[in-house]
Amino acid sequence: MISRAVSSNPPRFTPRVMLGAGLFVLALVLPLILPLFKVTVMTNIMIFAIVAIGLVLLTGVIGLTSFGHAAFMGVGAYATALISTKYGLSPWIGLPVGLLATALVAWTLGLVTLRMSGHYLPLATIAWGMSLFYIFGNTPALGGFTGITDIPPISIFGTPLTSPRQYAYLTLFFLAIVMTLTAFLLQSRVGRAMRALRGGPVVAEAFGVNNFRMKVEVFVVSAVFASLAGWLYAHSQRFVNPTPFSVSEGINYLFMAVVGGINYILGGIFGATLITQLREWLQDWLPKLLKAQGNFETIVFGILVILTLQFARRGLWPLIERFLPQDRIRILPQDSHLPERPKPAPGTPLLSVRNALKQFGGLKAVNDVSFDLHAGEILGLIGPNGAGKSTMFNLVTGVNPATSGQITFGGKEIGQADAGTIHRLGMARTFQHVHLLPDLTLLENTMMGGYARAKAGLFQSMLHLERAEEAALQHEALKQLERVGLGDQAFELAGNLALGQQRILEVARALVADPTLLLLDEPAAGLRYGEKQELSALLKRLRDEGVTILIVEHDMDLVMNLVDRLVVMNYGQKLAEGTPAEIRQNKDVREAYLGVDMTEDSAVAGGAA
Numbered sequence: 001m002i003s004r005a006v007s008s009n010p011p012r013f014t015p016r017v018m019l020g021a022g023l024f025v026l027a028l029v030l031p032l033i034l035p036l037f038k039v040t041v042m043t044n045i046m047i048f049a050i051v052a053i054g055l056v057l058l059t060g061v062i063g064l065t066s067f068g069h070a071a072f073m074g075v076g077a078y079a080t081a082l083i084s085t086k087y088g089l090s091p092w093i094g095l096p097v098g099l100l101a102t103a104l105v106a107w108t109l110g111l112v113t114l115r116m117s118g119h120y121l122p123l124a125t126i127a128w129g130m131s132l133f134y135i136f137g138n139t140p141a142l143g144g145f146t147g148i149t150d151i152p153p154i155s156i157f158g159t160p161l162t163s164p165r166q167y168a169y170l171t172l173f174f175l176a177i178v179m180t181l182t183a184f185l186l187q188s189r190v191g192r193a194m195r196a197l198r199g200g201p202v203v204a205e206a207f208g209v210n211n212f213r214m215k216v217e218v219f220v221v222s223a224v225f226a227s228l229a230g231w232l233y234a235h236s237q238r239f240v241n242p243t244p245f246s247v248s249e250g251i252n253y254l255f256m257a258v259v260g261g262i263n264y265i266l267g268g269i270f271g272a273t274l275i276t277q278l279r280e281w282l283q284d285w286l287p288k289l290l291k292a293q294g295n296f297e298t299i300v301f302g303i304l305v306i307l308t309l310q311f312a313r314r315g316l317w318p319l320i321e322r323f324l325p326q327d328r329i330r331i332l333p334q335d336s337h338l339p340e341r342p343k344p345a346p347g348t349p350l351l352s353v354r355n356a357l358k359q360f361g362g363l364k365a366v367n368d369v370s371f372d373l374h375a376g377e378i379l380g381l382i383g384p385n386g387a388g389k390s391t392m393f394n395l396v397t398g399v400n401p402a403t404s405g406q407i408t409f410g411g412k413e414i415g416q417a418d419a420g421t422i423h424r425l426g427m428a429r430t431f432q433h434v435h436l437l438p439d440l441t442l443l444e445n446t447m448m449g450g451y452a453r454a455k456a457g458l459f460q461s462m463l464h465l466e467r468a469e470e471a472a473l474q475h476e477a478l479k480q481l482e483r484v485g486l487g488d489q490a491f492e493l494a495g496n497l498a499l500g501q502q503r504i505l506e507v508a509r510a511l512v513a514d515p516t517l518l519l520l521d522e523p524a525a526g527l528r529y530g531e532k533q534e535l536s537a538l539l540k541r542l543r544d545e546g547v548t549i550l551i552v553e554h555d556m557d558l559v560m561n562l563v564d565r566l567v568v569m570n571y572g573q574k575l576a577e578g579t580p581a582e583i584r585q586n587k588d589v590r591e592a593y594l595g596v597d598m599t600e601d602s603a604v605a606g607g608a609a
């Protein structure tokens, strides 16, 4: 992954930084020493790598597949070709015009297609790729399928870059910019949210991420990268026609990113190098070997992709990456603090559920349920399997809207509000099935909880202008990790933790949101006895610190020893409500929990499960 581990105050010149610097110096030297033909190949590789890095962001990081990015490259290429030939303007005017035109096209297409999920989006990308290809080919002003010729070279300070060696440096300059912007983005609050998005829409939204908006923004950025590549391509070739911007070329860029390593910036570059170089060799050697003419390299590419997906699912770069020394996280000096939420006084009504109903077709999963929760208390929601607890949890957290009834939180009606809005009002949650980013450190995972407390957007993040906020997030996350007892593992990867610690990490992540209400969805599910003890100790500590909690849990022992009050559900309805002592004595509850030990010193793991 693009992720890092592992030290709080690493030296500035880490082995990885030195390696990066070495590669950069090599890239600076190569255009001087390679033969001209090879320099042109190198330039092409760098241009293709810019497109592939855009796909790393779009496909690798947020999980949206696009076959149509060559078409965005075409928009950039045709825009500058038109402006510099027809209107005689400088390519430096063609660049912003092309980028802007592409952003506009991508934004419009994104608004229409990015709500689609599953296979609809990839199909839509093929459709727009084909449409743009035929628009290029059938527009007389763009020269039809013959294209536009005599595109002028790019000039810098009046010097036209006509030599391939000069052009290689210009391309390297832009590739370095794209790499830097992408790396900054991925290390930011927005980058973490992008990765959370890949884990499913529920998780990102639970922390206040506007999933759709984020998808559109990343889509536009990746399209703009492709457009920049198109600008470089047009002025390097000095002519454009529709062929390099077809869907099959779009698939080729996806090949590069997938084979190289779809989650890695360097994977994009590696893939672009490998595929381009391989194509050169295969085009030379295959006709000689097979003693026939044809596009045999396409068949070899097909086989290569299948083999890569079979044996190196994450692409080839991770196989190399394994041997590289890990990057390290730098803890930034803290100048400011995140804004804090005013907390309601203990006993203030916080959450009120009135006659909540949730119907799935004919099934009333939650049927006319009412209860209240006050600031400072811990309320347990229990019930046998299928009682409707998760559905109730989903109504309160905004995962599902209520069919009818009223749910108010902090005096605001939230029965129809989305999860992000409810989170911003002060609710933070954990998940029944742990949702962490295993390739990121505990620190980075915990920082995700503060997404809604910070403001920096995509562009600020790409330019690294969010450092003050990022520092405040880091320090808040470290504080909450200490609070839950994971402080000394802050720089470990979350994927290395046992389940019990992962659940505790989710609690820390939720606490970073500075919630007025913490919701725990079956936090003890799947934990071993010792892990449950640890979790129970933590929750008791939080209770003593005055944290307001709503907990859905099966484990009777944990619940009975933790909560102030209980709401018991059965068959979608509220069966009983009261203190643990009252609930233990309740005849209806005892019947519903037939066979479960509800005595005070019970240590039932899995309770009614």
Ligand SMILES: Nc1ncnc2c1ncn2[C@@H]1O[C@H](COP(=O)(O)OP(=O)(O)OP(=O)(O)O)[C@@H](O)[C@H]1O
Residues within 6 Å of the ligand: 360, 363, 364, 365, 383, 384, 385, 386, 387, 388, 389, 390, 391, 392
């Ligand atoms: N999206 C859905 N569509 C249709 N039926 C659903 C849906 N979600 C839940 N149900 C049904 O609603 C009822 C209550 O389910 P729910 O998951 O809320 O119960 P639960 O008390 O959380 O159970 P468990 O303890 O097993 O998690 C069940 O009969 C379930 O099958």
